[in-house]
Structure formats: C-alpha cells, structure tokens
Amino acid sequence: MIKTMLKAGVAAGALLALTAGAAVPQGKTIKIGFISTFSGPVAAIGNDMRNSFELGLDHLGRKLGGLPVEVIYEDDGFKPEVGLQKTQKLIESDKVDFVVGYIWSNVLLASIKPLVDSKTFTVITNAGASQVAGELCSPYVFSTSWNNDQTPQAVGLYMNQKGVKTAFLIGPNYAAGKDMLAGVASTFKGQILGQELTRWPDQLDFSAELSKARAAKPDAIFAFYPGGPGIQFITQYAQSGLKGQIPLYTAFTLDELSIPRLKELAVGIPGAQEWVNDLPNETNKKYVADYKAKYKSSPSFYGAQTYDAAALLDSVVAGVKGDLSNKDAMRKEAEKANFKSVRGNFKYGHNHMPIQNFYLQDVVKQGDDYVLKTVATIVENDVDKHADKCPMK
C-alpha cells in the first residue's frame, strides 16, 4: 500500500518536473485583473484604458508571449475602499497572474499593500503616487505612466521659460493634488502667491477659488483637475472672464476626453504630457490610427499608457517563456522594457518608473475638430525625484 503510494508520488513528482521544464506550458491561460473606473462621472477614462488594452491585445493576436489571455475588468467606482476590495478579490478569489490599471493615486495607495504582500506582478498604467516611486517601491510593481510631480515639474519649467514671475496654484485635496502642486512649486522659480486645495471629488464649483486667484493678481494660474472636474474648471475659468487676463497652465486637465466637450474654451491653454497623439514613431502612428478606426474617437494619454502595458506584459511572458512562477526572472525581463512603446524610447529606472521625455502640448483647431499638438520637448530623460528614497537596486 505504502509502496504504491510512494510510486504514485514519485510519478506525480516526475510529471510536475516535466511540465515545469517544458518551454511553454500547454493549456495555460494568462489571467489579468484590470482595475479602473468604469462608472460615474469619470467612466470615460476607464473606457479609454479598456479600449486601449483591448486594442493592444488585438495587435498581439490576443496572446501574451504566445499564451491565450483572459482579462477580468473590475470597476473601482472612483473610491479607494472599493478599489481595495476589488484588488483583494482579483488576488485571492480570481488568482490572477497580473494586475493592471489604476487611474487614481488614492485608489492605488489603498490597494498597494495586498499587491505587494501577495507578490502579485502589477503594472500601474496611470496613478503616480509619489510614495510608490519612493519608499513604497516594490520588486514586482512597475509603472507605464510617471510619478505625479514630474508632469507639473515640466509645467513649472515651461512657466519659467515664459517669464512668469508670480503664480497661483489650484488643485484637488487628495494624494495626487498635493503631489502636483508640490511638483510645480519645486521647479517654478517665481513667487507663489497662494495655493488652494479643493474638496475632492464632490466640489465642482470653483467660484471661491477663482475669485481668490483673481484677487491675488498673479501672472499665471496653474491648475490640476483630471477627468470631468477639469471640464468644469476650464469652463468656469472662461466664464469668469479670466481667460483673457491671467493665463492658465495645466497638468492632466486637457486631454482627448475633455477637449471634444470644451472645444473653443480649451484653445491656447498649454499643458505638459509624456505622450501626445502626434509623436512621430511607427508604434504610435499604428496605435492612434487603429484606435480611431475601431472606436471612432481619439485615444488619450490614459489609453496610450495602458496600450504600453499590454506590450510590456507580452515582452515579460515571452522573456520567461511562459513560466509565470519565476517572479524574479519576470522582474528582470520587465526591467529591460524590451518592447516598442508609443512614446518611442522607453526605459526603467531602478524604482520601476519610466525615465522619459515630457512635451509641451497645446490645443489647436484642425478643421472642425480641436486636437492636441506637440509644441516642444520641455525635459529629456526625466528621472522622478523620489527615486532616491527607493531602496531597491
């Protein structure tokens, strides 16, 4: 009896060893958990990310590194506590191989612990909480976006170039809002006359803050309002008659999702971004053209970053030949960033944040449409300033 059990055990062990050694395990489907916001006033962002991820998978033949893919889309409802629940569900009950997504820094910060504790391989495609680039950096967490303060830092540099001497800063009162205002303040050389943080996400009327900005008489206003609130901020800025008087500089406020609704109101308001739809590389041309053909609208930077995530995952799975149990090999593959990004060159810093360029973008009218155009490169190969706090080598 014992002998037969032993025999069976040995046989099973041998069988296991065989499958582990095989080049590509047959029948394995890669499970990806995708967290974003698919409901409520900011659902447009989540939809753009999902569309781009699906397009990325289409371009890869619905396979990552030769293995079929199953994606489970989960809606965080724009709330940190829901994001955490959905993250735990994906890890514990769906047992996904990868978690991808996250728009909001506060949702990411609420969800990061279970991801790190369970050593789930994670690709963040937007949220850029500074803690994740710094002290909370983790071996299996990668970003295809940026750290929050990098984009406003570029805006601050541009404001210096434009000879802005005094500025007033406005943003929402949550993790990213604070990072953004700190970012612009760190590179802007002029005087900051005041800064206002507004209730997030329920405050949509900025009359008190705009009055304050007007009273401070600055050379320029800087604002960060992602998603729907950005449309409201720009509209109210125009309605207050400030548009002709005090120029506005923005980060993550004007994008392909808000411009079709703002139209003329958005023209002439500059912003910075690491990706613009007209970047002249082949991957980007194909992405933008195919997106427009498939979804009849233009992709935003949220989508572009998520499209890159699909390509990154493909390179990782192909690099380890489908062996998703070897996390360290996967990490090494991801650090190589061996894929063609829509941003052109793409490389990782030791804290798994991209080292990349930031461009000046402007809204221009093209026929009947309003589009974003690259005007100039503000910074090249920018490294986020939190990298030093990350102990990873």
Add this chain to the structure above:
Amino acid sequence: MDGRSARFCRLVFAGHLWPILCLARIAVTLAGAMLYFIEQCLNGIQLGMLLFLLAAGLTLIFGIMDLVNLAHGSLYMIGAYFAATFAALTGSFIAGAVLALVATLLVGMAVEVIAIRRLYGRDHLDHVLGTFGLILFFNELVRLIWGPAGMTLPLPNQMLTAVQVLPGVYYPAYRIVIIATTLVVALLLYLLVMRTRIGMLIRAGASNREMVSALGINIKLLYTLVFGLGAALAGFAGLMQAPILTVQIGMGENILILAFVVIIIGGIGSIRGAFVASIIVGLIDTVGRAFIPDILRLFLSNNAASTLGPSLSSMMIYMLMAAILVFRPEGLFPAASK
C-alpha cells in the same frame, strides 16, 4: 495689513513724509480686502440661489404631501439633460431652457401619477425606498438615452465675461443671471402660494387633506400639480447650473444632500425658511472655503492649512445643522400649519 503696505509704511517714515500717506495706503488695502469679501459673498449667494431652487420644490413636496423625495436630484439631472439636448437642437440657450422646463414639469407629473401616488400615507421608509429606486431608474434611463459620457451646455459667447458690479469687483456675467432669475422665480413662487386660489388650495391641502377633498376639490390633481411644480423647480436648478458644471449622470445626488440640510435648517414646509437657509448655507460653504484656509495659516503650516481648510469648511454646514436640530428642532421658520 499685508507685506507690501508694511514696506510702504517703513519707506514713508524713513523719508519723513506725512504719516497720512501711510494711513491712506492701509485704507486702500482694507478697501481691497472688503471688495474681495463682497465678491466671495456673491459667490455664496449664487450657490444659495441654486440651493433655493432645489430646496423650494423639496420643501413643498415634503411639507404639503408629507413625502420624502430622494428622486428630486434626478429631476434636477433630467432638467439639465433636457436643456442640453433642446439647446443643441434649437441652437438657442433660452429656447432650450424654456422647452426643458416644460418637459421636466411633464416628467414630474408623469412620475407622480405612475409611481409617487402609491406612496402617500405610507411610512417614510417606504418613501425612501421607493424614491431611491427612482434614482437608480433615472440614472440608468439617462445612460440608455444619452450615453455614459455626459453633455455640455455651452453659454452664448457674450456670457463668457465678467461684469463690474462695484468699482473693482468683477463678477461672472452668467452667475449674475443666475442670481437675478432665481430672485424672480422666488418672487413668483411667493405670489403663487400666498396670493392665488391655487396657492390657497395648496396651503389648505397641507393643513387638512380630507377636509379639502370633502369640499369637492380634486386633491389628487392638486398633488400632481404640486409635484410637477417641484419637479420644474428642480429642473430649473439643473438647467441653470448646467453651463457651470457639466451635465452628467448622478449630478443631482451630492447637491440634494445640501438641499435637505437647507430644508432642515429653514423648517420643513416653509418656502421662506428655505430661502433664508439657502443663502445661509451658500454663504457658509463659500465664504468658509475662501477664508478658513487663510485663517488656519496663521496657526498652522501652509501645507496642513491647505489640507485641513477644505474639510473644515465642508463640516461647518453640518455643524450648523446639528446646532439648529438641538436648539430649534422645527427649523428657523417652522411652517405654521401642522
């Protein structure tokens, strides 16, 4: 006194000029602060006006029909969607607004006949459940008809400017339009309720429903009209606010909470109470947001003040409500009837 005037004063004294110059400089600074305060008060009044449009309908329905209507915010949303649609179709903001008002009135009356009518005389919990169901229904309906992305109601170009209301005080033209039209609506509402036959019936129906119907008045029709009126007011609030905020699903839910706070502070069923409480709540919210962070900066670091200020100013409204509930549970202007 700000840093600039302090420097100026030092200069004046150092140069042995008349101190009167220095006093004049301080006076200018104070006048500037005053004008800024007035501008912030206008912002508060404008928010108050919007809250009044919502709260008036809510308090009418609550006070007269004894119905807790959580779906009031949905009618606000419907009004905004109608206005955006009709304005796009007709190419005129005003035509869109008028059509939207009529359409929201009709939707309100239809909702009363189909759904709300079955809730009268039942427990308040049934009202909450029933009208919460309506919120979900309307959100999904809007998603089906208009899609999830939301809409915009652009203003005519001549509205994209600020008007000088006092020397040195510039105020967005459209927000002045909101304040003015709401004052007109408030006056009309007052005249309707206090000076017309239908207003008399509404007030009588609030005091004693059975007696009014025994006197041969069609109370069912009256209630339908009141609900339609409340809906039209909510729709009006929605369409007036639409150009400032965007038109989107669930836009009425946050503001409805404030409207409930208003009717609790003002006294349930009292339109006068709703008017006064709206302005109080609007002023506290806006002026608090404008000044509390600055006051906190005197004691705290800049960062802590910027973070704490917005949370503290949003708490103040609820602290006022709690105080009212403790000291005047009936509200500031209790309705006389009950």
